[in-house]
Amino acid sequence: xxxxxxxxxxxxxxxxxxxxxxxxxxxGKSTDNGVKEDISKETSASGGTIDVDFWxxxxxxxxxIWTSYADKFNAAKVELNGKTIKLxxxxxxxxxxxEAGIQNAIATGTVPAISENINRSFANILNSxxxxxxxxxxxxYKDIVAERQIENVMEGWEIEGAQYVIPLYVNPIGxxxxxxxxxxxxxxxxxxxxDDFNTLLTKxxxxxxxxxxxxxxxxxxxxxxxxxxxxxxRWFDIESQYNAFSKGTPLVDGNMLTADKDALTKVFAxxxxxxxxxxxxxxxxxxxxxxxxxxxxIGLPWDVSANIAAGKTYGIDGDYVFGPTLVENEGDTxxxxxxxxxxxxxxxxxxxxxxxxxxxxxxxxxxxxxGKDTFDIDWLNATTMLPVRGDLEANDMFASYFGENPALxxxxxxxxxxxxxxxxxxxxxxxxxxxxxxxxxxxxxxLPSVGINENPDVSSYVDDAMEAMKTAGELx
Amino acid sequence: xxKNIGAASKGMVKRKRKNTGIAWLFNVPYxxxxxxxxFLPLGWxxxxxxxxxxxxxPNYNFVKLDNFINLFKDEKVQAAFWNSLRYLVPIVILCFVxxxxxxxxxxxxxxxxxxxxxVMFFIPYLTSGVSTSVMxxxxxxxxxxLSVFLREHFNLxxxxxxxxxxxxxxxxxxxxxxxxxxxxxxxSGIEGVSEDVYEAGMLDGCTGIRKLFYITLPMIMPTxxxxxxxxxxxxxxxxxxxxxxxxxxxxxxxxxxxxxxxNASFTRFRAGYGAAMAIANAVQxxxxxxxxxxxxxxxxxxxxx
Numbered sequence: 001x002x003x004x005x006x007x008x009x010x011x012x013x014x015x016x017x018x019x020x021x022x023x024x025x026x027x028g029k030s031t032d033n034g035v036k037e038d039i040s041k042e043t044s045a046s047g048g049t050i051d052v053d054f055w056x057x058x059x060x061x062x063x064x065i066w067t068s069y070a071d072k073f074n075a076a077k078v079e080l081n082g083k084t085i086k087l088x089x090x091x092x093x094x095x096x097x098x099e100a101g102i103q104n105a106i107a108t109g110t111v112p113a114i115s116e117n118i119n120r121s122f123a124n125i126l127n128s129x130x131x132x133x134x135x136x137x138x139x140x141y142k143d144i145v146a147e148r149q150i151e152n153v154m155e156g157w158e159i160e161g162a163q164y165v166i167p168l169y170v171n172p173i174g175x176x177x178x179x180x181x182x183x184x185x186x187x188x189x190x191x192x193x194x195d196d197f198n199t200l201l202t203k204x205x206x207x208x209x210x211x212x213x214x215x216x217x218x219x220x221x222x223x224x225x226x227x228x229x230x231x232x233x234r235w236f237d238i239e240s241q242y243n244a245f246s247k248g249t250p251l252v253d254g255n256m257l258t259a260d261k262d263a264l265t266k267v268f269a270x271x272x273x274x275x276x277x278x279x280x281x282x283x284x285x286x287x288x289x290x291x292x293x294x295x296x297x298i299g300l301p302w303d304v305s306a307n308i309a310a311g312k313t314y315g316i317d318g319d320y321v322f323g324p325t326l327v328e329n330e331g332d333t334x335x336x337x338x339x340x341x342x343x344x345x346x347x348x349x350x351x352x353x354x355x356x357x358x359x360x361x362x363x364x365x366x367x368x369x370x371g372k373d374t375f376d377i378d379w380l381n382a383t384t385m386l387p388v389r390g391d392l393e394a395n396d397m398f399a400s401y402f403g404e405n406p407a408l409x410x411x412x413x414x415x416x417x418x419x420x421x422x423x424x425x426x427x428x429x430x431x432x433x434x435x436x437x438x439x440x441x442x443x444x445x446x447l448p449s450v451g452i453n454e455n456p457d458v459s460s461y462v463d464d465a466m467e468a469m470k471t472a473g474e475l476x
Numbered sequence: 477x478x479k480n481i482g483a484a485s486k487g488m489v490k491r492k493r494k495n496t497g498i499a500w501l502f503n504v505p506y507x508x509x510x511x512x513x514x515f516l517p518l519g520w521x522x523x524x525x526x527x528x529x530x531x532x533x534p535n536y537n538f539v540k541l542d543n544f545i546n547l548f549k550d551e552k553v554q555a556a557f558w559n560s561l562r563y564l565v566p567i568v569i570l571c572f573v574x575x576x577x578x579x580x581x582x583x584x585x586x587x588x589x590x591x592x593x594x595v596m597f598f599i600p601y602l603t604s605g606v607s608t609s610v611m612x613x614x615x616x617x618x619x620x621x622l623s624v625f626l627r628e629h630f631n632l633x634x635x636x637x638x639x640x641x642x643x644x645x646x647x648x649x650x651x652x653x654x655x656x657x658x659x660x661x662x663x664s665g666i667e668g669v670s671e672d673v674y675e676a677g678m679l680d681g682c683t684g685i686r687k688l689f690y691i692t693l694p695m696i697m698p699t700x701x702x703x704x705x706x707x708x709x710x711x712x713x714x715x716x717x718x719x720x721x722x723x724x725x726x727x728x729x730x731x732x733x734x735x736x737x738x739n740a741s742f743t744r745f746r747a748g749y750g751a752a753m754a755i756a757n758a759v760q761x762x763x764x765x766x767x768x769x770x771x772x773x774x775x776x777x778x779x780x781x
Contacts (some may be wrong), residue, residue: 096719103531223638226638282617284614
């Protein structure tokens, strides 16, 4: 009897184990050919090859260009310790966001050896989580910096005296103008200074009714002022212009709130001078509309492709034209926000030293080796995003491209003055608080209640902004 | 005699044990599933909620109950708490009313059309929140036909998705998506009511709208209980619509637990705090659903269920 009971229990146990194992089997890491792969160091480097995973931004054109360079690299059969390096490219998971995808990959030990699509703020968070390699003292890194002439650019990417990112592309944020509205107002020069801006605003005030009949109902479009949750919008509508007014003074430096209050006041005052003529109703694809209902908006370089697809022509005689951030005096530097991302090398127990070295070999191949003369122009053609290079305006490689793409040529002139975002662990909290406590209430309560050039008192909103950033970031 | 009884009872106990064993065996998949996908994540979330971990760093601190204490001071959490109740009332009422309405309409259709009509009402449930949100965003944008019409003819300039109207837009979207789904439940309940009951009611003069209130609804009370409970639970799980359309604004008026948990965990990288939020959310769901179930059970008893 006892034996039978034992058998029964054993059979039940085995069945239960089999069922649980079957369920858990689905949680393993699977390769393309369906073979379950252990994420240990040995397996990835077995069989005479070193498999290196590379994650691209979650965009088809990024996947395409990186795959083409990975194919070239794999065809070159680069060897390390007698083994051939094989680069495997895939898009990073972006549900619900690419940052969350990387966060999840690090937590579960499935992070790749290398990825693109990392900005300075997120690199700082990854670094504080000990998830990145400091590359500042590596010879290959110095070679890449020299080859791309980005010594000055790298100063803006420094995090606590170290470097973690190879910046790949940059979108300097300025303004975009409705060329047809400028023509109607008799403006032939793109505004550079606050005097130019005020002249344009006054002309609009005087001729607003006429323009309104042509469908230009507002002076500026910025629906995102009301959206505090999407904190990154503050980089574009507040921080970029703040950088210009403050002459590059960071909002936050280390654990200090270093924001120039006067400069921040001037940013709020700029929007305040437009008042209820800031259009905050949502429009998808503003610059692709048949009639653009505003004179100006924030200049977002990634709109260029969509504008071309919509048949819009660039230039002051065309449909739209980009302009820099506004400065107080002629000759001042047009500092702006650099929406810029780059490549990082991940540090994780799941990544072997050979995989790490393999990733470095790929970087050398692309930026200082076989790919150095073609990658940037291929990148520009594929993505229409400006590569981070110190010689962007002078290098002949780009001359013909800029000849055919005047929008990007103009944007490229803002690159030298573009400053990447803050490197603070609570950067997202700080900027979210700026939106929640100051920008959104300002746009909701004050802007709709004032007209053009009424110049309302914005000081209470600026005080709220300073206090909110300080509290959210626990800053001194 | 006693010996026989004793032997019989022993035999029954043995059979019972044997039956229990087989029952356990058949329950193994569910138990294993619950262990892997319910209890382990729950235990993990409980542990995470007392740390300041961001899911990435090898270093983190045990912060005891700090995360939970901070929830009480967080205006976003307060907004999520009250908003989930604000969502609950219209969503439950509208889902119930429309669910019953659609089910009654479909039940009156000829047999050949019933299936087709039921599927047509069910289709919104299959559409993703993302695609619906894109359509709604387009419909309520500044330059949509609706907005242009209102501006040109009534001089009305409504910023739909950043005004108080946004809450009701989200409610209507959710009700549109779910009402057809709940109608299927109600329809199956209605179809299960015997014609004899209606005939008996008719003999007593119960016709027209009274038939609905005195026969149909009382007879499908268990189904209504399920529908109301599911619709109430839905109010705590809203994410895609505010995430894509309003960002939780204006002034947190449309934010939800799920949106705030996502923002805390994956936008601000405070996974420990996000886990504490998730647990607070679970507690609120548990209390509210218990309360609703208790009320519905009272109603069920009143109608003899």
